Amino acid sequence: MRPNAAPALRLALLAAAGASCALAAPQTTAVTGARLLPVDGPPIPEGVLLIEDGRIRAIGAVGELAVPSGSTVVDARGKVVMPGLVDTHSHLGGVGAADRSGPLQPGVRVYDSIDVRSSGFRRALAGGLTTLNLMPGSGHLCSGQTTYVKLRFHEGAPRTIDAVAYRFPDGSPMGGLKMANGTNSIREGGEGGFPGTRGKSAFLVRELFIRAREYGAKIAAATDEDGVVDPDERPPRDLHLETLLEVMDGKRVVHHHTHRHDDVLTVLRLAEEFGFRVVLHHVSEGWRVAEEIAAAGAPCSLILVDSPGGKLEAVHLVMETGAVLERAGARVAFHTDDWITDSRLFLRMAALGIRGGMSRGAALESVTLAGAEMLDLDERIGSLTPGKDADFVVLSGDPFSVYTQVEQTWVEGVKVFDRSDPDDLLHAEGGWGAADDVTPYLCCHDRASEGGSR
Amino acid sequence: MSRAPFAAVAVLICSALPAAAQVAVRAERIHTVSGAVITDGVVVVSDGRIAAVGPASSTPIPAGHEVLEAAVATPGLVDVRTVAGLSGIYNGDDQAHDQDMLERSKPIQPGLRAIDAYNPREALIEYVRSLGVTTMHVGHAPGELVSGQTMIVKTRGTTVAEAVVNPFFGIAATLSPAAQKGGGSSPGTRGKMMAMLREALLAAREYAREHAAHDGEGAPPARDLEKEALAAALAGEVPFIVTANRSQDIAGALRLAEEFGLELWLDMAAEAYTLVDEIRAAGVEVLLHPTMYRAWGDTKNLSFTTAARLADAGIDLAIQTGFESYVPKVRVLLFEAAVAAAHGLGPVRALEAITLAPAKMLGIADRVGSLEVGKDGDLALFDGDPFEYTTHCTGVVIEGEVVSRRAR
Numbered sequence: 051m052r053p054n055a056a057p058a059l060r061l062a063l064l065a066a067a068g069a070s071c072a073l074a075a076p077q078t079t080a081v082t083g084a085r086l087l088p089v090d091g092p093p094i095p096e097g098v099l100l101i102e103d104g105r106i107r108a109i110g111a112v113g114e115l116a117v118p119s120g121s122t123v124v125d126a127r128g129k130v131v132m133p134g135l136v137d138t139h140s141h142l143g144g145v146g147a148a149d150r151s152g153p154l155q156p157g158v159r160v161y162d163s164i165d166v167r168s169s170g171f172r173r174a175l176a177g178g179l180t181t182l183n184l185m186p187g188s189g190h191l192c193s194g195q196t197t198y199v200k201l202r203f204h205e206g207a208p209r210t211i212d213a214v215a216y217r218f219p220d221g222s223p224m225g226g227l228k229m230a231n232g233t234n235s236i237r238e239g240g241e242g243g244f245p246g247t248r249g250k251s252a253f254l255v256r257e258l259f260i261r262a263r264e265y266g267a268k269i270a271a272a273t274d275e276d277g278v279v280d281p282d283e284r285p286p287r288d289l290h291l292e293t294l295l296e297v298m299d300g301k302r303v304v305h306h307h308t309h310r311h312d313d314v315l316t317v318l319r320l321a322e323e324f325g326f327r328v329v330l331h332h333v334s335e336g337w338r339v340a341e342e343i344a345a346a347g348a349p350c351s352l353i354l355v356d357s358p359g360g361k362l363e364a365v366h367l368v369m370e371t372g373a374v375l376e377r378a379g380a381r382v383a384f385h386t387d388d389w390i391t392d393s394r395l396f397l398r399m400a401a402l403g404i405r406g407g408m409s410r411g412a413a414l415e416s417v418t419l420a421g422a423e424m425l426d427l428d429e430r431i432g433s434l435t436p437g438k439d440a441d442f443v444v445l446s447g448d449p450f451s452v453y454t455q456v457e458q459t460w461v462e463g464v465k466v467f468d469r470s471d472p473d474d475l476l477h478a479e480g481g482w483g484a485a486d487d488v489t490p491y492l493c494c495h496d497r498a499s500e501g502g503s504r
Numbered sequence: 505m506s507r508a509p510f511a512a513v514a515v516l517i518c519s520a521l522p523a524a525a526q527v528a529v530r531a532e533r534i535h536t537v538s539g540a541v542i543t544d545g546v547v548v549v550s551d552g553r554i555a556a557v558g559p560a561s562s563t564p565i566p567a568g569h570e571v572l573e574a575a576v577a578t579p580g581l582v583d584v585r586t587v588a589g590l591s592g593i594y595n596g597d598d599q600a601h602d603q604d605m606l607e608r609s610k611p612i613q614p615g616l617r618a619i620d621a622y623n624p625r626e627a628l629i630e631y632v633r634s635l636g637v638t639t640m641h642v643g644h645a646p647g648e649l650v651s652g653q654t655m656i657v658k659t660r661g662t663t664v665a666e667a668v669v670n671p672f673f674g675i676a677a678t679l680s681p682a683a684q685k686g687g688g689s690s691p692g693t694r695g696k697m698m699a700m701l702r703e704a705l706l707a708a709r710e711y712a713r714e715h716a717a718h719d720g721e722g723a724p725p726a727r728d729l730e731k732e733a734l735a736a737a738l739a740g741e742v743p744f745i746v747t748a749n750r751s752q753d754i755a756g757a758l759r760l761a762e763e764f765g766l767e768l769w770l771d772m773a774a775e776a777y778t779l780v781d782e783i784r785a786a787g788v789e790v791l792l793h794p795t796m797y798r799a800w801g802d803t804k805n806l807s808f809t810t811a812a813r814l815a816d817a818g819i820d821l822a823i824q825t826g827f828e829s830y831v832p833k834v835r836v837l838l839f840e841a842a843v844a845a846a847h848g849l850g851p852v853r854a855l856e857a858i859t860l861a862p863a864k865m866l867g868i869a870d871r872v873g874s875l876e877v878g879k880d881g882d883l884a885l886f887d888g889d890p891f892e893y894t895t896h897c898t899g900v901v902i903e904g905e906v907v908s909r910r911a912r
Contacts, residue, residue, distance in 0.1 A: 355831045355832040356832035356834075356835055356836045356839055357628065357631055357632075357831075357832040357833050357834045357835070357836060358593060358627075358631065358833070359592075359593030359594060359595065359627070359628065359831075359832075359833035359834075360593075360595055360828070360830045360831035360832065360833040361594070361595050361830070361831070362594055362595075362600075364831060365593055365594065365627075369912070389798065389800075390831060392796060392798070395796065395843075398893055401893035401894055402893055404893070404894045405893060405894050405895070405896060450893060450894055451892060451893070452842045452843065452845070452846045452891055452892055452893050453845075453846045454846075455846075479807050479808045479809050479847065480799055480805070480806055480807035480808055480809075481777075481805060481806075481807040481809070482775075482778075482805045483805065484799065484804075484805065484807075485799035485800060485804040485805070486804060
């Protein structure tokens with residue numbers, strides 16, 4: 051029995067009773083003096099960020115927003131504070147969903163594979179990341195369900211996937227569905243039921259979605275006016291098709307790997323035919339079809355790697371894609387694709403987006419609010435807005451400068467990374483033992499296992 | 505309607521090297537590297553060489569010189585180890601056959617020349633040049649016990665002859681599990697790697713002795729291209745460049761160098777910080793891994809701070825871009841130095857680590873690496889601090905020829 055359980059319980063009871071007396075006021079943390087970048091509003095040169103119960107209570111300027119007496123004050127003068135970063139596409143945690151048995155496995159969950167104790171998550175916190183979309187790979191047309199996690203690594207909190215996963219309103223783990231087209235999901239010769247061409251790729255996807263539609267119609271036929279399904283009339287449960295129904299119902303967003311301009315348009319064509327919501331991922335040739343993407347209202351989660359190439363589909367990757375899409379009116383986020391790029395350098399990618407011509411505002415949103423929207427989490431995260439989760443990063447300076455360091459990362463009002471802590475610093479800088487458990491993830495590039503020799 | 509706003513990559517190199525143009529660069533800050541930073545300065549390049557460097561107020565620009573303006577000018581960058589040009593942009597998966605940096609048919613092949621594998625029209629070269637690189641030490645990749653030879657080029661020309669500065673600079677070797685395949689002909693353990701290297705070097709020593717002993721009468725001993733190349737390293741004519749990341753592999757390389765009197769260069773050297781005293785005592789050059797290289801396998805213990813730690817200890821180092829098997833297909837020297845700069849090395853030493861330091865190591869400091877009168881007119885121009893992510897490289901000059909004008 052924890053010694054403090056009784057007073058905590060008493061406070062909880064008072065709160066539950068709607069008591070508003072001062073005694074029952076929750077503990078407030080005040081981050082004061084920093085330049086605040088709220089993302090959904092203009093910067094506040096010297097601000098106050100008030101946190102209660104893991105949420106942002108108020109945000110304002112020093113001298114205008116009072117710090118309640120008894121608050122725990124975090125002096126952040128000279129620092130920059132921005133929302134915790136949202137990574138819409140990460141492979142941390144040794145993820146694995148679909149296996150080699152077939153090209154379309156929507157019923158398989160990455161949720162069942164995640165090593166929450168992987169040092170990769172420590173590096174993510176060192177980079178200021180607080181919310182990740184953990185995805186299976188792109189070696190399948192559909193490699194399974196993704197999982198949205200909050201890096202709620204509070205001292206003493208359970209270190210399980212259940213404790214860190216976001217939840218749908220029905221309580222099930224929240225995530226999207228990973229799909230891919232182009233070369234990664236193609237197997238030469240079409241072995242194991244995998245497509246051998248782009249035409250076959252789209253055909254296989256359409257076939258399964260049509261089956262799911264028919265499956266949904268059978269369930270609907272077995273459902274009465276009150277929404278009760280007759281167990282004798284309904285078709286047997288099919289986890290794959292159920293997932294596609296969630297996708298067509300709009301509950302689950304499709305996160306679609308796609309590089310080449312024609313592959314991007316294929317995704318848009320399929321999304322229109324089956325009415326699913328899609329986030330385009332990577333979109334290396336997005337600059338060639340920016341108007342079509344914007345017209346379809348499809349948000350884009352981009353990756354910038356330091357040079358083009360490495361595979362045929364990425365030969366036309368350019369640093370200007372974010373700028374072209376921004377100008378066309380498309381929503382733009384970035385992602386790490388960690389291990390493809392390093393979570394510790396996520397802000398760097400947005401800075402390279404600016405180098406490619408993006409506005410600072412769009413770049414700031416690209417690693418925060420835009421990503422939150424793409425995960426349907428923008429009511430909870432992505433900006434320093436009262437009522438949202440108190441996920442934020444304390445930076446030593448401008449977020450887009452190479453010389454800036456992430457000094458602290460906070461999740462739901464609790465500090466979970468502190469550069470002044472030697473063990474946290476080890477994960478921020480690397481060094482002896484920092485990456486002992488790292489599982490390289492290079493998608494379909496099997497030869498990476500040859501010691502990176504080819 | 506234009507569908508390709510950024511696809512029209514400027515064709516900047518024509519079919520033959522033009523006569524060096526007369527160019528002057530005027531910049532708010534000129535980092536000469538060899539001397540103090542010049543505020544509001546001018547670099548005059550005449551007939552391919554630097555004719556004057558100094559404050560604008562006292563450095564007249566001769567008539568007939570095109571004037572390039574920039575916020576910052578630095579020497580053209582020198583990449584101390586890369587495979588760009590042997591490694592192509594496509595990765596060879598698509599019948600492109602553009603991955604010529606590593607021959608895997610047998611473990612020891614010092615006879616493979618870089619000049620026979622280098623494609624000067626490779627798109628990656630245009631790319632790195634547009635980000636400031638004007639000189640590269642380029643050659644065979646890590647991944648076999650002895651993977652081949654290296655050379656020095658300028659990042660221009662449409663034939664290797666136009667690009668080359670030194671056709672045979674060094675021999676690339678690997679002491680790493682990456683070079684282990686086993687199966688009899690290839691090593692399967694660290695012990696066997698070293699045994700095979702020692703045997704090859706001993707055989708080359710014997711070969712050199714036989715050739716030296718030939719008195720000119722009768723037929724000379726048969727030539728052996730592999731032993732010949734190793735003999736050049738044994739004679740100290742070329743460095744023996746050993747890729748080693750783990751502490752024990754670095755120690756192994758030092759041991760090998762001592763036994764055979766090799767001029768050892770340590771390549772990558774992720775765990776060099778564990779052997780600072782030994783490396784300094786051996787006087788070995790370190791071609792440090794790209795700062796942002798991925799930490800896994802034998803690089804799992806690398807750190808953003810290694811460059812600073814080695815430099816603080818007085819070890820000669822240059823930062824390289826190295827070799828990537830996937831993405832990014834080539835690393836950007838400027839970017840790798842930037843992250844080192846931000847992790848203790850600082851911008852002054854970081855710039856030196858990609859200009860004058862590698863130029864000295866490569867024995868070409870009389871030509872490149874700093875902005876001094878008489879040196880090659882190789883410059884990189886920027887619209888701000890070269891290391892800031894949001895700064896652009898706005899122009900590149902090689903021996904007076906403007907080889908890149910696009911902001912990147």
